Amino acid sequence: MNLSRLDLNLVVALRALLEERNVTRAGERIGLSQPAMSAALSRLRRHFDDALLVRTGNAYELTPLGVALRDRSATACDLLERVFSSQADFDPAAETREFTLLASDYAAAVFGTALARAVHEEAPGIRLDFQHPPPSVVENAAALLSTADGLLMPHGVIDGFPAVDLYQDRWLCMIADDHPEVGDALTLDQLARLPWAVYQRPYDAPAARQLSMLGISPRVEVSVQTFQLLPHMIEGTRRIAMIQERLARRAVRAAAVRVLPCPFEAVPVQAALWWHPVHAQDAAHIWLRQKAAEVGAALMGRGQDETVPAVQGAGPTPDRD
Numbered sequence: 329m330n331l332s333r334l335d336l337n338l339v340v341a342l343r344a345l346l347e348e349r350n351v352t353r354a355g356e357r358i359g360l361s362q363p364a365m366s367a368a369l370s371r372l373r374r375h376f377d378d379a380l381l382v383r384t385g386n387a388y389e390l391t392p393l394g395v396a397l398r399d400r401s402a403t404a405c406d407l408l409e410r411v412f413s414s415q416a417d418f419d420p421a422a423e424t425r426e427f428t429l430l431a432s433d434y435a436a437a438v439f440g441t442a443l444a445r446a447v448h449e450e451a452p453g454i455r456l457d458f459q460h461p462p463p464s465v466v467e468n469a470a471a472l473l474s475t476a477d478g479l480l481m482p483h484g485v486i487d488g489f490p491a492v493d494l495y496q497d498r499w500l501c502m503i504a505d506d507h508p509e510v511g512d513a514l515t516l517d518q519l520a521r522l523p524w525a526v527y528q529r530p531y532d533a534p535a536a537r538q539l540s541m542l543g544i545s546p547r548v549e550v551s552v553q554t555f556q557l558l559p560h561m562i563e564g565t566r567r568i569a570m571i572q573e574r575l576a577r578r579a580v581r582a583a584a585v586r587v588l589p590c591p592f593e594a595v596p597v598q599a600a601l602w603w604h605p606v607h608a609q610d611a612a613h614i615w616l617r618q619k620a621a622e623v624g625a626a627l628m629g630r631g632q633d634e635t636v637p638a639v640q641g642a643g644p645t646p647d648r649d
Contacts, residue, residue: 335371336408337368338368338371338372338375339401339404339405339408340358340405341354341358341360341365341368341369341372342372342380342397342401343398343401343402343404343405344357344358344365345365345368345369345372345380345381346380346381346390346394346397346398346401347398347402349381349387349388349389349390350388351365351366351369352365369381376393376397378391378393378394379391379394380393380394380397381394399471402475403471403474403475406474406475418611418612418614418615420450420451420454420615421450421451421452422453423451423453423454423612424453424454424455425453425454425455425612426454426455426456426457427454427455427456427457427477427478427616428457428459428475428476428477428478429456429457429458429459429476429477429478429479429480429601430458430459430460430461430465430472430476430478430479430480430481431458431459431460431461431479431480432460432461432480432554432555433460433554433555433556434555434556434572434575435480435481435599436458436480437555437556437575437578438495438497438572438574438575438627439480439494439495439599439623439624439627440456440458440480442623442626442627443456443619443620443623444456446619446622446623447619450619459476460553461479461481465479465481465485465486466485466486469486469488469489469602470489470604473489473602473603473604474604474606477603477607477613477616478601478602478603478616478617478620479601479602479603480494480599480600480601480602481599481600481602482597482598482599482600483598483600484595484598486602489602489603489604489605490602490603490605490608491600491601491602491603492600492601492617492620492621492624493598493599493600493621493624494599494600494601494620494621494623494624494627495574495599495624495625495627495628496596496597496598496599496628497572497573497574497596497597497599498572498573498594498596498597499570499571499572499573499590499594499596499597500570500571500572500573500576500587500588500589500590501514501519501568501569501570501571501587501588501589501590501591502558502559502562502568502569502570502571502576502579502585502586502587502588503562503567503568503585503586503587503588504562504563504564504565504566504567504584504585504586505584505585505586506564506584507566508566509522509566510522510588512588513588513589513591514568514588514589514590514591515591516542516544516591516592518568518591519539519544519546519568519591520544520545520546521547522547522566522567522568523547523548523549523565523566523567523568524546524547524548524549524550524567524568524569525548525549525550525551525552525558525561525562525565525567525568525569526546526548526550526551526552526569526570527551527552527553527554527555527558528551528552528553538592538594538595542592546568549567550567555571555572555575556575556578556579558571558579559571559579559580559582559583559585560582560583562583562585563583563584563585564584570590570594571587572597573587574627599624601617601620603617
């Protein structure tokens, strides 16, 4: 297709029509009259050789192609908006802008809070919007990244997009501080025998997959959608959970739990900020990435001096070369 012959206004009209499923409401949404919107629908039908919207009783329904185009048109509009909002220059002290970052509650608590403090000091007009990534992040990474400014995600989950490394973390095992069966160390047998509380979204907990490589299938009693709920699901029970060391520092102060080294070599978490290539030359986004890298480096520096209360036999957080 020759994009130079395509009226990009039709992309906006297509999104409005497919989301509103009503010509009048779609026109009101984007500021077009009902006749102009009807004309846009006719042009779109000719282009796709498909009705897109068909009347069923007193309402309109989407054709199968219309259903497929609904999400694609939304992604295209978001991407176009980000392309044309790119800046050649950026003054963080004077600019106003909102950045949307997709992050688990762990990443937002450990890294997002530090980034927000740094941004607050340097760029008072900048807003950060942290949102939880949907379960489809792995299958639809490109579409998801086109609608956000970045994704805070460990390596090993997605690939093929630019990223900057932020900090490293390691996995620990968490139990109740009065666990009746566990002393100063855990064994593989206990991991297989005792009940578990787990983070529900496996794409963000790659260490859990390592258990299957050891022939261990955790007996899950509780699953949650936030890492920060895990300590409360462990407190006062016989359960085990795996939790990142940097989050464990907060957990042992909020619940009656303790953490122990994993009885196997768990691959550490290498956190990174991923972004869509459309942001590559945007001055504001370049500033955000540089600020994120600075905050990550500061976290790594502080990590050498912090220890987790109640952890037995744990060394310092591993550093990068």
